[in-house]
Amino acid sequence: MKKNxxxxxxxxxxxxxxxxxxxxxxxxxxxxxxxxxxxxxESNFDMLCATITVEKVKNHLNDIVAGDITRYELPNISSLLxxxxxxxxxxxxxxxxxxxxxxxxxxxxxxMDI
Amino acid sequence: xxxxxxxxxxxxxxxxxxxxxxxxAEKGNLxxxxxxxxxxxxxxxxxxxxxxxxxxxxxPLLERRIESLLPLLxxxxxxxxxxxxxxxxxxxxxxxxxxxxxxxxxxxxxAVNGDDxxxxxxxxNHEFTILENNKSLKEYEVISANAYMGIEGIxxxxxxxxxxxxxxxxxxxxxxxxxxxxxxxxxxxxxxxMGKGTVIGHLLECAGHITGGYFADPIKKPVxxxxxxxxxxxxxxxxxxxxxxxxxxxxxxxxxxxxxxxLLYEVVNxxxxxxxxxxxxxxxxxxxxxxxNQVFVTGGSGQKKPKTYKVSVGYKAFFMGEGEISxxxxxxxxxxxxxxxxxxxxxxxxxxxxGDKEKGLRIDYIGLNSVHxxxxxxxxxxxxxxxxxxxxKAQSHERAALIGEEVEALYTNGPAGGGGVRKYVNEVxxxxxxxxxxxxxxxxxxxxxx
Numbered sequence: 028m029k030k031n032x033x034x035x036x037x038x039x040x041x042x043x044x045x046x047x048x049x050x051x052x053x054x055x056x057x058x059x060x061x062x063x064x065x066x067x068x069e070s071n072f073d074m075l076c077a078t079i080t081v082e083k084v085k086n087h088l089n090d091i092v093a094g095d096i097t098r099y100e101l102p103n104i105s106s107l108l109x110x111x112x113x114x115x116x117x118x119x120x121x122x123x124x125x126x127x128x129x130x131x132x133x134x135x136x137x138x139m140d141i
Numbered sequence: 142x143x144x145x146x147x148x149x150x151x152x153x154x155x156x157x158x159x160x161x162x163x164x165x166a167e168k169g170n171l172x173x174x175x176x177x178x179x180x181x182x183x184x185x186x187x188x189x190x191x192x193x194x195x196x197x198x199x200x201p202l203l204e205r206r207i208e209s210l211l212p213l214l215x216x217x218x219x220x221x222x223x224x225x226x227x228x229x230x231x232x233x234x235x236x237x238x239x240x241x242x243x244x245x246x247x248x249x250x251x252a253v254n255g256d257d258x259x260x261x262x263x264x265x266n267h268e269f270t271i272l273e274n275n276k277s278l279k280e281y282e283v284i285s286a287n288a289y290m291g292i293e294g295i296x297x298x299x300x301x302x303x304x305x306x307x308x309x310x311x312x313x314x315x316x317x318x319x320x321x322x323x324x325x326x327x328x329x330x331x332x333x334x335m336g337k338g339t340v341i342g343h344l345l346e347c348a349g350h351i352t353g354g355y356f357a358d359p360i361k362k363p364v365x366x367x368x369x370x371x372x373x374x375x376x377x378x379x380x381x382x383x384x385x386x387x388x389x390x391x392x393x394x395x396x397x398x399x400x401x402x403x404l405l406y407e408v409v410n411x412x413x414x415x416x417x418x419x420x421x422x423x424x425x426x427x428x429x430x431x432x433x434n435q436v437f438v439t440g441g442s443g444q445k446k447p448k449t450y451k452v453s454v455g456y457k458a459f460f461m462g463e464g465e466i467s468x469x470x471x472x473x474x475x476x477x478x479x480x481x482x483x484x485x486x487x488x489x490x491x492x493x494x495x496g497d498k499e500k501g502l503r504i505d506y507i508g509l510n511s512v513h514x515x516x517x518x519x520x521x522x523x524x525x526x527x528x529x530x531x532x533x534k535a536q537s538h539e540r541a542a543l544i545g546e547e548v549e550a551l552y553t554n555g556p557a558g559g560g561g562v563r564k565y566v567n568e569v570x571x572x573x574x575x576x577x578x579x580x581x582x583x584x585x586x587x588x589x590x591x
Binding site: 046050051054057058059065067087089091099103106110117121124125126131135138 | 181182273355356358361362398401402403404405406407408409410411412423424425426427428440458459461499503505507511512513514515517530532533534569570571572574
């Protein structure tokens with residue numbers, strides 16, 4: 028259910044973002060960031076597979092992810108998983124970042140225009 | 142032989158809320174309650190407490206959790222499995238006995254040890270390679286070293302009829318897999334079942350993560366009753382399938398979306414999810430919403446468990462200095478930026494960059510780009526308030542403290558209208574990993590009775 032929120036510009040005035048059609052959870056393992064990408068409507072899974080390529084994600088997260096990105100397709104749950112190396116400024120235990128776990132970074136992925 | 146058991150998860154990290162576990166113990170009709178309270182770094186901190194006082198080194202919330210849970214667990218015949226032992230499972234077990242005597246309850250507690258391999262690493266002259274960077278362990282000042290153990294110790298403890306089982310470092314899913322193996326008499330080399338049980342454990346291990354916590358978004362993923370978020374339980378069946386749900390009347394939601402997000406959480410390879418018990422495959426897991434707040438989990442598989450245990454090594458890393466100050470109103474960002482530049486000039490000689498990759502000082506503008514470390518192409522309207530944050534690493538407490546001191550001095554030596562300074566110094570324990578042969582480690586059980 029989508030409520031009217033004055034803080035978020037209406038769709039007509041901005042491009043479609045991943046946020047509008049999918050959700051995501053960020054996880055950390057050492058200096059590796061994991062980002063799931065899960066369409067609300069499972070029928071959008073094939074479209075996401077075709078359009079949200081490793082290259083596009085790497086480009087989008089250029090300021091965040093320094094290493095390689097691997098994409099896993101999980102048709103069993105109609106979801107994608109991006110595993111991003113060298114993405115957490117050394118990892119949760121020794122990073123100086125404000126969000127050392129990178130927990131907020133799911134919403135960095137969802138910021139991507141489609 | 143049982144056909145079904147119910148396992149609840151009442152804590153997903155050391156600082157998790159207490160109420161949801163009490164509700165699970167009271168109204169959940171559980172066979173087992175699991176409290177997962179040990180993050181990567183928690184055990185290093187616990188080791189430090191143990192060094193200062195040999196009767197400490199277990200989870201700091203243990204007393205509060207056990208005092209509220211113990212009467213309910215005994216009354217409802219719920220067995221507790223928890224890694225709250227941290228660096229000292231024996232002291233934790235003794236503390237539980239002390240609480241039981243005070244509450245006049247008859248309780249049997251099993252402490253599971255064996256994960257602490259600090260001495261073993263030393264005996265092998267620290268001839269180990271660090272997984273993250275291929276360096277030698279010899280380069281590190283080791284504070285703690287704990288192997289992620291599997292089901293074995295917990296299984297032995299379950300066979301003693303202990304009411305409370307307290308471990309040190311154990312892989313999170315093993316806390317859940319062990320009671321399944323015990324109740325259903327699964328063969329521990331049936332890797333298909335080990336994989337299925339591990340999937341269920343992984344879905345439960347972060348507690349509120351599968352009931353709407355770390356999930357809710359008022360616009361796209363609204364969740365009712367977040368203030369009274371319930372924690373989950375699973376009805377696990379003998380064939381390795383399960384229904385995930387939560388206590389009726391609690392807030393939150395269990396649905397396909399929460400289950401999918403948690404299934405992939407912290408997974409670096411869904412074809413090969415390594416635990417000490419199995420290399421699990423998540424790519425054949427099927428999730429189905431069968432009723433409100435009920436998700437049926439089936440599928441998943443696995444292959445032979447690894448020959449080594451992963452060891453988490455805590456080491457003395459550095460002192461982190463941190464200072465923050467706020468600016469608001471017209472030119473808030475410009476003034477914050479001026480403050481950042483001033484600090485950088487004043488402190489950079491003492492905090493030089495490390496190589497090309499790492500800056501000596503980190504300057505963040507909270508409200509603008511501090512957590513995503515970028516702004517993408519979002520057209521930027523500068524927020525009304527900006528908070529400047531400065532951090533740096535130092536080898537001494539005194540040097541780290543300079544950062545907060547300089548930020549505080551901006552009150553009278555910096556831009557107009559700066560306020561709300563906070564300053565911190567923390568000693569940082571870093572964590573690296575290495576591998577150790579399985580046969581180096583033997584889980585040990587100690588039994589205590591009130």
